[in-house]
Amino acid sequence: MTRAAVVAGLGCALPDRVVTNAELAALNGSSDEWIRTRTGIRQRRFAAPGTATSDLAVEAGRAALKSSGQGGADAVVVATTTPDRPCPATAPLVACRLGLSGAAAFDVGAVCTGFIYALAAAAGLIAAELADRVLVIGADTFSSILNPRDRATFAVFGDGAGAVLLRAGRGGEPGALEAFDLGSDGDGRDLITVRAGGSQQRLRDEPGDPDDQYFTMAGREVFKHAVQRMERSVRTTLERTGWQHTDLDRLVCHQANQRILDRLADLLGLAPGRTVSNISHVGNTAAASIPLALHQASADGDLRAGHRVLLTAFGGGLTWGSVTLTWPDITAA
Structure with a gap:
């Protein structure tokens, strides 16, 4: 092994x-x-x-x-x-x-x-x-x-x-990370961004917009890309793992927006209850969202040892990625 x-x-x-x-x-x-x-x-x-x-x-x-x-x-x-x-x-x-x-x-x-x-x-x-x-x-x-x-x-x-x-x-034991899929598309860098603070902004001759220090996101375009990129990534990762979508017990997505989670589940043909969601109580916590969702699902008993799980995310860059594992017998702290 x-x-x-x-x-x-x-x-x-x-x-x-x-x-x-x-x-x-x-x-x-x-x-x-x-x-x-x-x-x-x-x-x-x-x-x-x-x-x-x-x-x-x-x-x-x-x-x-x-x-x-x-x-x-x-x-x-x-x-x-x-x-x-x-x-x-x-x-x-x-x-x-x-x-x-x-x-x-x-x-x-x-x-x-x-x-x-x-x-x-x-x-x-x-x-x-x-x-x-x-x-x-x-x-x-x-x-x-x-x-x-x-x-x-x-x-x-x-x-x-x-x-x-x-x-x-x-490999193959409970908890082992199995297949990964990772990708990026820098052409979409302006869809999710903080324009100020880096060398590009600091080395310009002209003064920047004060609002450039804040995070911005093009919501409609991000929604479209998020659903498309995560769907493809999920299907690629399932294929690399040797699983069908019907084998999935839990899909744990980056908690971006409940409508994105629902749309992705529909496209994948997942039965109700198989998508983990905690966004209503904590919002979009960016890089923390997947482990926070795992923690809550584990603590609530919604995620149990032996469940076949796929994690997937989409974010700025643009970036996306997925990974599969069989959930181990652990206790969240």
């Missing part, structure tokens, strides 16, 4: 502050009904002042380590669009605060697909025998880059972190 990365622990972290649709509506002229019917979101969490992405990542990472019982990790991979600083990466600080100084540590920037990309990077480290245990964390504080006046984005995103501990194991 080939060496493989196996899910051995699961943890999460959510800020205490709950932000309802009514609270947002008072800021930008939207309404609870407007937000719910377009996104499926009723509330989300925002980090308190002084709370950084690394704080949530450390909390989720510590919980995943506890859940795994492994005691440590040789590498830490943090998927985030909202790092503590442009330089250095957030992962080394997270590793240090978790008592993992000396471990390999780096960030992955693939926006909402970041967690899938991070899983693939971690699986590669394990397959190459560069690590025996890798802590993979998806963490974002999108509230730090949202424009309160832009109701199309301000109503959608929330803050949070989720993590898994991967250990070296054998």
